[in-house]
Amino acid sequence: MDIPPLAEVRRRTEKKRDAWWTVLLVDPVATPLVRWTAKWTRVTPNQITWAALVLGLGAAACFAQGGWLWLVAGAIVYHCSFILDCMDGKLARLTGNGSEFGAWLDYVFDRIRVLVCAIALMGGQYHRTGDVSYIWLALAVVFLDMLRYIDALQIYKVRQGMRTKLQQAAAEVAEVTQAPAPRVAAAARITAEAKDEALEAGEEETAAGPRAEEPAAPALGVVTQQSFVRRFTRYNRIRDFLIAHRIRTHLVSGIEFQMAVFIIAPLVGAIMGVTIVAGIGLVLFELAIIYKLMLSTRDFERAMDSYRRTIAEATPEPVTVSASVDG
Template identity: 55%
Template sequence: MANFTLDDVRQRTYKARDAWWTVLLVDPLASRLVRVTANRTNITPNQLTVGALLLGLAAGGCFAVGSWPYLLLGALLYHLSFTLDCMDGKIARLKGTGSVFGAWLDYIFDRVRVLACAIALMGGQYAITGNVAYVWTAVAVVFLDMLRYMDALEIYKVRNQMRAKLGAAREEAQTLELAVRRANGETPVAVGDELRSAEGAIGADPEADMEEQVVGDNPNAQLQAGFNKQFPWYARIRNVLKRGRIRPHLISGIEFQMGVFIVAPLVAALIPGAIIPVTVLSAIGMLAFEFIIIYKFWLSSRDYSRNLAKLQTKIDSLRAQLPAEEFAASSG
């Protein structure tokens, strides 16, 4: 059997920045469970993913009953389901047993859990009260969950494409600059500052890029120049949160889910009828932070366009300086 320590688990599996719910309420328990699971069992990440789904469906079964004891039990089971869901990725990173299929399975099962629990929670309350507002609330919860993750995936994909295109242009400009210097009999030097600055135009944004780096990777995340310029105070808040591994995106899809499936049932067990108001507040918080991400992405796209245009101008200028045979060689 393996002999992983708790420090091994933290260094190899903790993300550099994560949702505050995960950091404060899940990781302390999950890390200890991961250590025991990794050292004493042969349980695989995919088995944990399936177990998380089963616990989530059990939570949904409790929500469907609708009475206060079952609301409390459902909230507890949902939290345990999410803890197990966090463990599968940690086990995969700790043991190096992650797979593309496992990532897909985790994503799909997460969406199934949200769908099932939304229908069960709101359906149970509708059965008790006859209030059709619960039906529309279930639709809204599923829609917002889908919107959040579709938006995150699309922004992640587009930002990667932007980085790739900017990197290719920068590499071409650097190659041409060295070719011009050689053609002029000059000693090749490092790439100019204007080319290096273009590389940082689309820095890593953990909120938009769904960062998967872990603590031991010592990431050096950059914010977009436009956003940082307009909101200089943001960096100070970010750095304070970063020391605790908490990302500034304080109400993400995770906190939205926990607001709906843990906080709302717990409050409703004490205050009947509280599920819809708590769900609405959770949705407003998530949407507010989503608009911030979209705004940051918009600023990032402007930085990208400006820097790509500068690089293209640089490329055209360098090509014009090359002798015909050098130009043909660089083009080939």
């Protein structure tokens, strides 16, 4: 196949919004490598996924040794593993060779890599120091990684459900009121930020897809982020700045947490301190996402109530005819 110039490869393969670690430290390396791989090799996305896992296991083997030089080596190998992990999806998008099985494989291997590296890193430190706190830290890392992705999946399902119900209600309003359907449908869309939040970061492809660019119609006032924006007036300004640089507003997501634990902590030789700080940051951002979801569901219920009232007012009452019989 003809491989387009690098600028076109970036447009096709890089996500519109991604983790800041990926945007700043991975994409500048991964995207050119993807172009080179597609042009000069027959390597498939699944093969890259397997290679990422092998490097992840290599990083774990380094972490298990416990010494600082081994930790540095493990951090470097882990980062290379993550670059490959980002390349498989990009290569699939560029060549069209992606598959549902490949997406599943990528997800499962990511979780295996985190599990094995957490056990190896903290186990190595426990063996070196005898401090049982590292065992609990390993459990905390695995738990937080699991919690992050389970929570993200459920939030995505909830938002998808709200979006579907709003679209159906908008279509019914358009039918009974003869309002222009496109305008009503636009009003029913959950904003782009809400969709991206579902699996913040596109850390998983489950949340990928075209995002709604149109603003909600102010006449109907159906925007499920209204309550959040009213409470945090500077949010949109910060969000727009980050979006302009392709960075998600979820600044401490699963990716940043992993990079802090498996790259920054080993490099600076502060495994416990960095891991605890990263864990607290992840939990705080998860709570913020949950809080925003709670406000969104309230806006959703108000929007649905508005639709129901509109439909009830536009639907004519059935006429009751009473018949009398003369005796």
